[in-house]
Amino acid sequence: MTSSSVIVPPDVARDVIELRRDIHRHPELGFEEVRTAAIVADRLERLGFEVRTKIGGTGVVGIMRSKRPGRTILLRADMDALPIQEETGLPFASANDGKMHACGHDGHVAILLGAAQIIAKRQEELSGTIVLCFQPAEEGKGGAREMIRAGVLEDPHIDRVYGLHLLSQAPSGVIRVRPGPVMASSDSIEITIHGKGGHGAAPHETNDPILTAAHFITALQSVVSRKIEPVEPAVVTIGAIHGGTIHNVIPDDVRLLGTVRAFSPEVRAQMEPRIQTILRGCCDAHGATYDLNYEWRYPVTANDPDEAAYVRALASRILGEGRSEDMRPTMGAEDFSFMLEQRPGCFFFLGTQRDESTSAPHHNARFSIDEGALETGVRMMVALALDAPAPAPPADADSKQR
Template identity: 55%
Template sequence: MTATIDVPNSVFEQAIATRRDVHRHPELGFSEHRTSAIVAERLRRLGIDVHEGIAKTGVVGVLRGSLPGRTIMLRADMDALPMPEENDHDYRSAVDGVAHACGHDGHVAILLGAAAVLSERRNDLAGTIAFFFQPAEEGGGGARLMIEEGALERFGVERAYGLHLTSYLPLGITAFRSGPMLASSDEIDVTVQGRGGHASLPHMSVDPILTASSVVVALQHVVSRQTDPVEPAVVSVCSLHAGTTYNVIPSEATLRGTIRTFNEAVRAEMPERIRRVIAGTCEANGATFSLDLKPGFPVTVNDAAQAAYARELIAKLLGEQRVITSPQVMGSEDFSYFAQAVPSCFYFVGSMSSERTAYPNHHGKFDIDEQALLTGIRTTVALALDAPLHAP
């Protein structure tokens, strides 16, 4: 392929307009009706085959090249977050309590921009490009539902690539990593059952607050004492509720938290360790408990060969100095399900150029430098033109 990818100015301008439009009208997971209608309509206008209603609100566009080659999936997630936007630009969220604070508005704009460039180049295109516009990444498991519905087989996906805009990288920088890149994420709900009573008579009650406090402390020993120190893991208790007033020992306390790992074997050991710690602590205090562990996303593991290939390709495109090795990030991504199914590479695209664009993803003031859309489009187009023939 050529080392340069020209993105016409009209495509870049439309990407900005699309991003702002989607940003202004954010939709939560599996409710991306307006967004997916825009996507479907735009793909259709580009002469791309459109399949709607995949995993409820997902859309898949299929573009067949003129030459034989593999089928490559390019993925964009479409959902927003249930949180208020704190920016005051003129395209800020028009929906109370819903905001595109993770940059998925940009992902939609990037993939539509790439589709526009590629649809003009179908004579140079080998293989088939499947544009996966995915619903419900933020905890909804849209990727898993797409897979369960058979989308990978239906569209014959052989390789998958996806990107995430991030403010932790400067504009123009992309980051790749071989192997585990983002963490697994599982959630726990714990109820500690004691016996309520008068605050002045602790010996006649079983105090769920003290027991729950001991559980919080003891859970920190799961990582520090029971997990191999060279294997990163996090157990965070993020919610602890009990009681109503000054002088009543309540009968129960509830805790919620998250477990993160970079290794499916470590992840698999966590439920039993956590149960044991909670059981022992509750037993020592005369309390009982219930534990509900909700499995979340798996570890996002980039295929080593795909990561090396994509990194080299993008380094040729952007220059060696604009491509770095990504650290492992404790966030999680449901692209992980695609990466479990087919050889894949997920990468980061930097979107930070100032204080305004330096707020972390999921912050109420998260915003991107829109030049990052151009990097996203160029890298996506490069993969689409090259990978059907040359990806390992």
């Protein structure tokens, strides 16, 4: 396969942008992607894919088997929007109040459906099996995990997984790849500190849960600064604190909500006992008790080093040198991590920033993309479909090849 062999015909490029605008105008939250899933299923069916719907909720899978032997690869796009009121002022801005495609998942769906058109036309050139996976509920609800539970990696058995995410912090059309961990694990904590309420003028008759919470929040930061090896990234953030009603009453309880991030499974595993120890100590010191609900949510997103090198090389080959860069690690999280826990693969990024108007961060009400980058996404997905399932070279061949 040469770079010139992955061309996106102008009608497909136009269609991808129109489709992205249509999906952008009709955003749906996690596990509610009924309209989006229907569009996906309809398109895949018309293109001749074997289509399965309602996989892990609203998930859709399109399968194309070739006549040649080879790997089975999964290409993934997430479909969900966010509960944000859009402020872009774009002509195709969200028509659904309080919902917005502010992470670029509309683009992911359009890219993969654009790729599907080209893959279907070039069926004769395929090896192995291509599985296009349209996933619900990436934003916090773990749609990828639900699709795995529903068997998406087993029937047919998937050998490799690839996912792409748009990135407004990178120049439009540039691919960013990182071997190994690229995004953090994300776990959440919900704490209630139970004290003993009373008069604000008689603190000696109370066990003040607000003071306990204050000590705990301060001491909590010593988990990262004193207990985790300094070269290992980790974050603990308390994002909400609720307690009390008025200036002169000490309340019974205080409730705290927080997020815990780590960049390796080992550090991730250390966080819960460390946090628990500090919480217990603070509560003991102040005569309070606590409930801790520690929810393990998304694992570390870790790319297989060989697969990351492969995607990077493929990007150079298809797009030309200078269009792919190293990805900086981020403490954001992704549920594609569940797939990468099960199979080797690569989660990579595609820049969408052209100018000021396309520079807002993800999850911002003014998030917007340079649609010109979508074509690059289509080319990458088609290149993976045409190239990645090719049978691996024999074991005695250059082992540095894939």
